[in-house]
Amino acid sequence: MKPVLPWVNSLKEFPSPHHALHDPNGLLAAGGELSVPWLLHAYQQGTFPWFGEGAPLLWWSPDPRGVLWAKDLSISHSLRKTLRQSRYRVFVDSNFADVIRACAQPRAYTAETWISPAMQxxxxxxxxxxxxxxxxxxxxxxxxxxxxxxxxxxxxxFGESMFSRVPNASKIALVFLVRRLEQAGCKLIDTQLPNPHLQSLGGSLLPRHEFLRHVHTAMQQPLDMAWSGELHWSELNA
Known part of the structure; x- marks a missing residue:
């Protein structure tokens, strides 16, 4: 018998990520709300929302999970050269709304976007x-x-999305983020699903049970990081 996807109407009904379907990989539940309480509950379980425009709200926890260990961050020679040139400035939380709107723009390879106005x-x-x-x-x-x-x-x-309007700009953002998080004690970044772009930067796969165990431990530990101001490569590349 084909597994039935649960429809959730309250947080009490939210299923364990261990019950996610194998096909499609990681699909856990439908329904619920795109609200702060629901999103926090989902992320605390290693689950994230992902659905197309006009589709029901879907929750996912794939196995294996795409991740990036901070220690495995791979920076190419050409990217290091760009970072040293300091042609760009990098800020934290200076314009969140514009970043997510830019991430929602259609890419060259598809006109579709999962970052709907409601998701934004x-x-x-x-x-x-x-x-x-x-x-x-x-x-x-x-x-x-x-x-x-x-x-x-x-x-x-938990990484959601990134964008680039000039070559390497999204890579610069990711490298700065990973280095700053590593300084603050964060060892693992969730990238949700693997892709060649992230793999070129050191991304890998982690079995879901290991990922969830790490999530549970990491969320109990405080992060020594201020989410504001400007970041400087000279301070992150020590």
Missing amino acids: QAYIDLHAAGYAHSLEVINEQGQLVGGIYGVCLGRMF
Whole structure:
């Protein structure tokens, strides 16, 4: 018999991520709300929302999980050269709304986006509550050319999306984020699903049970990091 996808109407009904389907990989439940309490509950379980425009709200916890260990961050020679040139400035939480809106723009390879207006507002609300954060990459003309955003709970960062309007801008945002998180005691960044771009930067896969165990431990530990101000490569590359 084909497994039945549960429809949840309250947080009490939210299933354990261990009950996620194998096909499609990681699909856990449908229904619920895109609200701060629901999002926090989901992330605390290693679960995230992902659904297309017009589709029901879907929750996922894939196995294996895409991750990036801070110690495994791979920075190419050409990217290191760009970082040393200091052509871009990188800020923390200076313009979260513009970052998520830029991430929601269609990519060259598809006209679709999963970051719907409702999803954007949900994470803007999560940002206002102090749980969602962004990094902004600014060029010499003061323009936003790249960025990344995600959710941070304790010493666990759940990456959501990033964008680039010039070559390497999203990589710069990710490298700055990972190095700063590592300084603050965060060892693992959730990247949800593997892709060649993240693998080129050191991304790997982790069995779900190991990922969930790490999430549980990391969220009990405080993160020594201020989500504001400007970051400098010279201070992150020590």
